[in-house]
Amino acid sequence: MRNLFPRWSNTIPLKFIIALGLLGGAVVAAITYYATPKYTRVGYQPTQPVPYDHSFHAGQLGLDCRYCHHGVEKSSHANIPSANVCMSCHKNVKADSPLLEVVRQSYFGEDSNRDGKLSEDEDLNGDGLLTEGPAVPWVRIHKAPDYVYFNHAIHVNRGVSCVECHGRIDEMEEVYHAKHLSMSFCLECHRNPEKALRPTSEVTNLAWSVKADPDEDPDLAQIHAGLELKNNWGVNPPLSCTGCHR
Amino acid sequence: MIKENDSLPLLSGKQYWKSLDELAETPEFRSWVDKEFPEGAELLDNVQRRGFLKTMAASFGLAGLGMSGCRRPEHTILPYGKSPEELIPGIPSFYATSRPTPFGFLPLIAESHQGRPTKIEGNPSFTIAGGSTDIYSQASVLDLYDPDRSRGSFSREILRKGDESSVRWKKLSSAKLASEISNWSDSGGLAIITDSADSLLRNELIENLVSTGVKHLEYEAIDPHLPEKTLASSLGVAENLRLIPQLHKAKKVLSLDCDFLGNREPNSTVNSRQFMSGRKVLSASDASKMNRLYAVESDLTLTGGVADHRLRLPSSRMEAFAALFYAEILKLQKSKDSNLISHLLKIGGDSEFDRKWISECAKDLLSKSQNSVVLPGLHQNKNLHLLAFAINQSLGSIGTCVTYLPVSKRSSYSFEDLAIDVKEKRISSILVLGGNPVYNCPNSGLQDLLSKVENSAHLGQSIDETSLHCKLHIGQSHFLESWDLGYSWDQSCITPVQPLIAPLYDTISDIELLAAVNKNTSSSHDLVVAAYNNLSNTDVAFDDFLRIGIHKIKQSFKTVFPDTSPFLQKLKPANLQLDESSLEVLLTPDFHTWDGRFSNNGWMLECPDPISKLTWDNALLVSPVFAKHLESKYPGLGLLPKPTMLNKSGQIAPDAAVFDDGKQKAPIVTIQVGSDHSITGPVYVQPGLADFTIVASLGFGRKHTGRIGNDLGYNASSLTHFGQSRILTNASCVPTGEFKTLANVQEHWSMEGRAIVREANAAEYQSDTSFAHHMGAESHSPPIYGKDLDKDLVFKSQTTPRGNSSYEHPDHNHEKSEEHGLHQWGMSIDLNQCTGCSACVVACQSENNIPVVGKDQVLRGREMHWIRLDRYFSSTQRDGAELPSDVQVSFQGVACMHCETAPCETVCPVNATVHDEEGLNAMAYNRCVGTRYCANNCPYKVRRFNFFDWNKRKTDELYEGPLGDENEPVTAMGKNPDVTVRMRGVMEKCTYCTQRIQESKIRTKIKAQRQKTLKTGNDGKDLILERDELKVADGGIKTACQQVCPTDAIVFGDISDPTSEVSKLKSNPRDYSVLGYLNTRPRTTFLAKVRNPNPRMPDHAVSPHSAREYHDKAHPSHHDEEHSSPH
Secondary structure (H helix, E strand, O other): OOOOOOHHHHHHHHHHHHHHHHHHHHHHHHHHHHOOHHHHOOOOOOOOOOOOOHHHHHHHOOOOHHHHOOOOOOOOOOOOOOHHHHHHHHOOOOOOOHHHHHHHHHHHOOOOOOOOOOOHHHOOOOOOOOOOOOOOOEEOOOOOOOOOOOOHHHHHHOOEOOHHHHOOHHHOOOOOOOOOOOHHHHHHHHHOHHHOEOOHHHOOOOOOOOOOOOOOOHHHHHHHHHHHHHHHHOOOOOOOHHHOOO | OOOOOOOOOOOOOOOEEOOHHHHHOOHHHHHHHHOOOOOOHHHOOHHHHHHHHHHHHHHHHHHHHHHHHHOOOOOEEOOOOOOOOOOOOOOOEEEEEEEEEOOEEEEEEEEEEOOEEEEEEEOOOOOOOOOOOOHHHHHHHHHHOOOOOOOOEEEEEEEEEOOEEEEEEEEEOHHHHHHHHOOHHHHOOEEEEEOOOOEHHHHHHHHHHHHOOOEEEEOOOOOOOHHHHHHHHHHOOOOEEEEEEOHHHOOEEEEEOOOOOOOOOOOHHHHHHHHHHOOOOOOHHHHHHOOEEEEEEOOOOHHHHHOOEEEEOOHHHHHHHHHHHHHHHHHHOOOOOHHHHHHHHHHHOOOOOOHHHHHHHHHHHHHOHHHEEEEEOOOOOHHHHHHHHHHHHHHOOEOOOEEEEEEOOOOOOOHHHHHHHHHOOOOOEEEEEOOOHHHHOHHHOHHHHHHHOOEEEEEEOOOOHHHHOOOEEEEEOOHHHOOEEEEEOOOOEEEEEOOOOOOOOOOEOHHHHHHHHOOOOOOHHHHHHHHHHHOOOOOOOHHHHHHHOOEEOOOOOEOOOOOOHHHHHOOOOOOOOOEOOEEEEEEEEEOOOEOOOOOOOHHHHHOOOOOOOEEOOOOEEEOHHHHHHHHHHOOOOOOOOOOOOEOOOOOEOOOOOOEEOOEEEEEEEEEEEOOOEEEEEEEEEOOOOOOOEEEEEEOOOOOOOOOOOOOOOOOOHHHOOOOOOOEEEEEEEEEEEEEEEOEEOOOOOOOOOOOOOOEEEHHHHHHOOOHHHHOOHHHOOOOOOHHHOOOOHHHHHHOOOOOOOOOOOOOOOOOOOHHHOOOOEEEEEEOOOOOOOOHHHHHHHHHOOOOOOOHHHHHOOOOOOOOEEEEEEEEOOOOOOOOOOOEEEEEEEEOOOOOOOOHHHHHOOOOOEEEOOOOOEEEOOOOOOOOOHHHHHOOOOOOEEOOOOOOOEOHHHHHHHHHOOEOOHHHHOOOOOOOOOOOOOOEEOOOOOHHHHHHHHHHHHHHHHHHHHHHHOOOOOOOOOOHHHHOOOOOOOOOHHHHHOOOOOEEEEEOOOOOOHHHHHHOOOOEEOOOHHHOOOOOEEEEOEEEOOOOOOOOOOOOOHHHHHHHHHHOHHHHHHHOOOOO
């Protein structure tokens, strides 16, 4: 009986398996690369309603992070400053800048003549109070999922600097997502907190690094200093689910 | 003829059971307990499954369309323009406020997240309640976010189309309406109808109006002021006399139909706390000092459940009982007033009461006469209140453990007066201020009056039965949106009602409306400030008063009373006999809805009634004796369990007439009272009831309350009469032939009668304090801790001792080992302190965003409560002839036990439930894939599965899946932002309030680090923090159930600290683990219950009934020698 299939068809199963393997590998590789926070989050830089320049305010002027993000030491949220915080300077500095119009509107609201008092024609909604304007719609850059309960206060108060998660904000003209903040990122640090610990006075000093001898590896110096802090302070970050998921 | 129930074995009847069906081992019960997940999702019938698949296909299709939306959606953060003072986003604020109730203002602390009140707690400054609250206060926050609340004010327009007319509501401005109403008193007579809150401010405003000729009518379906009025009039005293028990001083208490621990009496939180403090038993010497409770009652109440001796007696016979009891007291006191004694005996009549019960109880009360008290029930008639007063007087306990507080008289204007005034055109406008009198008092004739007057308006939280009869409806603000000032029930303090949120809708409070009627333009805040400043002795500034939430005032109790005997001489014997054809009906406030005010509150409706375990319905409770009578007269009713029956093919064949899908159908009956009034509702057999008493609860059967509460249960309010007793006689009961399925959670999660609740009498406990260790299977097996049995709790909590197991526990790596945790959490629940009030159930629901699932899902066994209260009955009746009537009640709160060797963890395929380093059995929702293996493997049945998106979808559209409507957004406002709102398809369970634990740990660490930095000036490596400095102080974390508990039955803390409260309790010999022999090593353990019966009483038994049942089962061979027949 004649052969039904030509000879070359003998290799089809092998080729098929190899192709399938390659395809599978490509899918896995693509998902690993494209579908993880490293790709989806890092570099996210939305346009903000006010082109607030962190590198100028925090970098050149040297404003402390906590001047605006004042809840960071007390609360789980680091809070985005309300318009009155901006206006505490910008009432006088660049008071008429068109870029700040959104902030001024939010701050003054019904107070159209901006005298701090409610005149008769100002009470637009008729509630007898000086109502503030619409909130400045800042676009959220860093967002933990709803089932993650990240607490800023405990990190900042126990010597973990802002820079560990947010990067060199003081060098960013417009803030972008610098680190991937995935669960492995969190756990990496929770397993080895010594890599991140620093004296609490240096937490908002984003340029700080541990003083190392010239011949010492700076990373190693940080680990040595961090270990000391970890032991002396009793730093014991949770590694189990309840630490972050409630 | 009354049929014998052959399913009950004759000699060794089951003594300890949860429901009548279990007692009888009916096939339905057997098949129920055999199913792991009662009525699981896999039982969806074909049609539903097909629909489900279709829906899923559609949603996948939509997901494909949405691929372009892969980018993260843009989120905005909206900060304030001008940030309010003291507000830090992420940190909740706490404000003192109070809840106005008919039983006075309850001082509270409300938690607010960025301006949204989410949780209610008791105000700890109100020291006699110790920071605890009742169940209704816990649930009241849900009413604020009720989507069916009235969202403004409306005028009623009737549209007529031919013969049909329909009602349309036209929206109006509340402020404008208020000013319109303020003109009513000018244009003619105005009558104001209010409920009876003790508001200082409201009384003042109403008094002003009354002085200008406005009429004020006060009504309440459950009138809390009737006894104080009638007692004063019986004694001829000028002021009303309010009975305030001081139960922390009481040693012997006799309750005459008085549910002072439950929802029917005022001040139950304080009463429970004070009374149960006398039952704390930590050592043998405490047991000799335990107080003792005698309860004589017709219905089985929570008080009757706690009682050491309980006598079933019809409410209408209570007066005769009290007279005999008083006669006995007088005889024992060797009183010379033989006239009075013989008169009392005459009132008592030759009744059927157990004389020995009375005489021994009287002797016992007299043995501590100054610390003995008799408490009469609120619903009882004036003669009983007079008799109880007389007994207390002769016991000499007035001034020690019972006090009488003179309170001002209430308005005496009645509905009859109003009818006359309307008829004679003296009243042309009626303003109903809060409450729902048309529903609550249907016999008052108010309905007609409202249609006769020119103007009528109703201020209410929703458009209800009363609104339908008024021309105007004004939306009422919730108490968390209003200002007020009022008295606590015992008038020991004045407390503010402080708004936490501006009114969500265009609503006004009763104070604002009254101020408008008074033509007073001040805001309600200014009125409260003025009223506070007018009080005497206010050395605290108003703002500080708001912070504390309490302004203490001195109670001046009345101490001098007239001699009662002349008044008692006037009492006439009222000898009426009850039987099958002449029944008694007792009207009580319903556990779920109280008088109907919580009828649209899902938390209250779904929280099982602690005794009957019914949800979403009320039932007519009847005694087993009467049920038997009914069944013999009307065969096929199916009230009592049937013997096990198999059909020809050997399958279980439940009586189709009685069971619907395995659920017991309750026959609907009509209760006819007198000739005019009748009610129709389903019957439920309740052991512990007086034989011929039917208990009907008020507050259900609402027609206009909201989408949740409409048409639930039956309406008993047609039997009420304003200002009259809630005990009705001469009733008859006839089945209608119809049936109704009741959503009863009683048979769910059964523990099958093992040594689950362990009990002993005080005498037994004194001779063997570790009796709990000699019960349960673990007392017969080799000790699970093996060689480590005698090691202390610290060692046991920080390691996992191998015990006798040949299996080596896995060696946890450093990350997971118990030593790694700073604390080891544990809980102790004192069964001796639990009254069964169920406040913990709702507190947990409020704290942990637990959804309401609806009656349909409860019938499928899918209720979501993380903590449940198991209620067990036990009885002495051993002849098996009929269902037991005299039962002992035991409650046990069961939540996740946080087992150290948790069976749920080993079966999870995705590690969604694992242990954390502090001993919590963690549940990671985002990891759970919903296999439900964990729930199958949990011996305590505490895991709850989200079969649907309960939080997201409307309860009546669950089966439509993603196509169903979403819940109104307003309901999301009440959620606790610190707890994940779980989605469909994930398992959940008690977490020991892990959000509170994490929050406290974070606070403690921050505080320690900052303080030490400030103190030492070091912020680097020279700063040394000790382990102890980082630990949360004992008592620093209170779980939601612990915080709400009035009796401190629940204690939570660090068991690796031997000095902590919970460690001390766990080392008490009464401590035991439920199902300990399974080697689950639960972190929640129980303290065994100790009862304190009087050995001389005729119904005394050496051991609690449940303990006897355990011993009968564990040592069946000793059965005959140890326990001969009872008594």
